[in-house]
Amino acid sequence: MRPRVLSWLTLVVVSLSVLVFVAVDERSPATNADKAYALATEFACPVCQGQSVAESDVPVARTIRREIRVWVDEGRTDEFIRAQLVANFGEDIDYTPAASGVTSLVWILPVVVGAVALGGLAVVFRRWRDEPDRTANADDEAIVAAARRRR
Amino acid sequence: MSNSSLGAASVALGLAAAACAVVVVVMGLAGRRPGWFREARLLTWVMMFAATAAVVVMERALITRDFTVAFVAEHGSSQTPALFNVATLWSALEGSILLWTLVLCGYVVAVVLKFRTQGDDPMLAWALLTLFLVAGFFFALMVGPSAPFDRFAPPLGYDGPGPNPLLQNHILMAFHPPILYLGYVGFTVPFAFAIGALCTGRVGEGWLLATRRWTVMAWGYLTLGIVLGAWWSYETLGWGGYWAWDPVENASFLPWLTGTAFIHSVMVQERRGMLRVWNLSLVISTFALTILGTFITRSGVLQSVHAFVESGIGPWLLTFLAVIVIVSLGLIGWRGDELRAPGKIDSPVSREGAFLANNVLFAAFAFVVLLGTIFPLIVEAIDGRTISVGNPYFERMTMPIGFVLLFLMAIAPVLPWRKTTGEVLSDRLHWPAWIGAGSMVAAALLGARGWSPTLAFGLGGFAGGSALRQVVLATRRQGWRGLVGRTNGGMVVHLGVVLIAIAFAASNAYVRQGEFTMAVGDTAQISGHTLTYEGSRLTEYSNRTEKSARVLVDEAKVYEPAIAQYPFAGRTIGIPSVRSTWTDDIALSVLTFPEGSGDTVVLRATVQPLIVWLWIGGLVMAAGTVLAVVPGKRRRPTAPTSAPPTSHEVLL
């Protein structure tokens, strides 16, 4: 059993160090184009049906894409860009619902429901644990034996 | 007789047959009609005939361009190529309902054939009653708000606009909707049997065994349909995207999630007799979600690229949904307590414990997707604001669930039933875990950065290793039979899921996009690829004019993304061109050819790694489903539920 334990330990160490390494090391920092593209995917094209600014080819999407790029090149923060677009085009351009007011429900509800589900599971497992095991009695054994003979 | 009257007559015949069948079954259930099953069977064939006739008439009308049929006048065109002419049927609302009905009738016929020897079983009677009611509803839709055979008086020389150009420029459009419908509609059968089980109070596993394969088949079709849909989006929409968390995509994904939960938890019921109510609820939710999806797609309540035009069909579907919900919940409330099985799950770390966790996760996943999809409507109802819920929300919320699911997928297949020890787990998971760690190291060496995609690769490798281990063990033990049967086929499906998960993580995390304005001879660089613009070209087709940009990729091959003008539809669409390799894809699309500045093009290039593995993963999942449906080795009822590890296993 010793080598197996060692192997698992090595595995955990290797995995964690790789994860830390890839999280810390940034070999190719995101260019402005990448940043602008990532931002553009977070906004809805105002006239399209279900396409983002990054995806759509209509003029307004192209215009907003270019403007986002201009802002990114000027060194504006994501928050500034978000605020600008929401102010000019309305709240529904932002694909990320605000974490305040009514819209915060969309973030909170799943967590609440998930917690309730996990809590329910925990309760059920506790009940199961406290329940006595059912053991086969002589009658059950007889039924099984009969079934085996018949095969 | 004109196509319109023939078609309308067929639809009416179908409705009449369904109505008669309902009456016959009800009388049979009341004990008044001993020979009810024979009559119901006959009526099923009449229904099938009616639906087939209606589809044939519509196809004839489409192919002969009979513009006296309003549907053809609105959606057909003499300019549409032959294949897409046939596919026009499902490119618009009325035709899609017609196709849906045909598929449903096909399933009812299959049920009647499969259970032909069990005609006196009341559970079958209730199930058939449900099926006839559902079929009757769809026929009624075609008589009422979604009549496909309305008449039209075409002026001299009239020609229709043809289907939406986006729906007629890719071969996948011919396959994706019918396959998706085979999946959607297929869930009606288990639903009907679930209702049958609830009505008769036959709480045993009978209905489950009866419909197990149907469910798996329907699930397989749905999976394939969704993957083909993603592929179609990728190939035709031209932004390098294949999944946008769009309401209509979500609508097809929701029943997939609950269906997936069901085909896992059903195994707990078969083996341990537990979770009966939960399984019934999952089957019913899956069916209800297909109807909800139909509503979302066809009512125009939510905006989507894929939505059909708004129509009067919405209230009908919503009423139908309400009836399903009321009847099902009523039945569960009435029967639920009787259905409860004795028994318990001894340990959370056991096969059944893992299935339970799987179900909680899939239910949570479905909840998040449903909530995100309808949340804009909720907010609008509460305070009148219009908001959007999109990509960032869905990604942030579903990513953790996806990680845990992958982890579960790695350990669950090796878990024994009832309980286990750390030693067994350590033995069985040792190599899969190293495969996972190895994938992370390999990914990091190949240049992957960022913790979340790397973790996805690691967990994917772990889950893949675990599935592979099961497949290897099974084939060593049973030869080729180790690949068929539900468990083994299921492991092949898992391998497909792993491929998709890895490709999804990679393509999302490492996408690069650039817009380039290029004159002839200009080159552009993106992600280590070289694009050279070689000029444009104009091509006339029967139904469109294409202006394509000749783009030399990596000095090897020319790709021609284009802009197509469909004069009849009065629309202009982009036709992307994709260079695919095993490692990465370059999707090219033309944004514009700016006027007045010579031969210049504004080109968009999207580079994403591993895209091709999404489609391969989908095909592997489909293949695994087929393997799972092939009967595997019969397990004797007395065989131990979990074999002790063999020497092979210890070696692995």
Added chain:
Amino acid sequence: MTAPAGGSTRTAVWIVVPIAVVLSLLILLLATREPATERAINFELRGEIAPLIEGEGLDGVWFDIDDHSNQWVVVNFFSTTCVPCVREHPELVEFEARHAPLNDVVVVSVAFDDAAANIRAFFDDFGGDWPVISRDTGSIAVAYGVVAVPETYLVGPGGVIVEKLVGGVTADQLDGLILSAGGA
């Protein structure tokens, strides 16, 4: 959800009822929603100070909206390939001609996603003698929240946005708006 062993025989009802309530609300919600296409487009700017418009016109003269704060300004976003823009153009010409002698209104056109050469040809063909900004107009359009041309904004003296008109204007309509807003 899971079926716990034991417990009262009413458990199913207790679970079913809340689910039924939630689902009824959901269906009610879906039943009462208007189709998405009929929902109004946002107009966030009414009553706000008009965003800055400045740039070089086709004639090379610099335009700045702040130079016209004592006049009415009609800001017209357009593109040469848009059919309603072509249709409304004569109306703008007529409107401009009416007000040119009074010098109480200035019209300014802002190209939307279009090339300068096309714009020049457009004005050569269809007439119109007012400032036309054709280059780098993206920021202006985004600042006004233009989603699809033609869009016309009526800016009152003092630089406050009075109205937004979508899909083409007529000279009489513009005059009516100015009159009802108490101007001219």
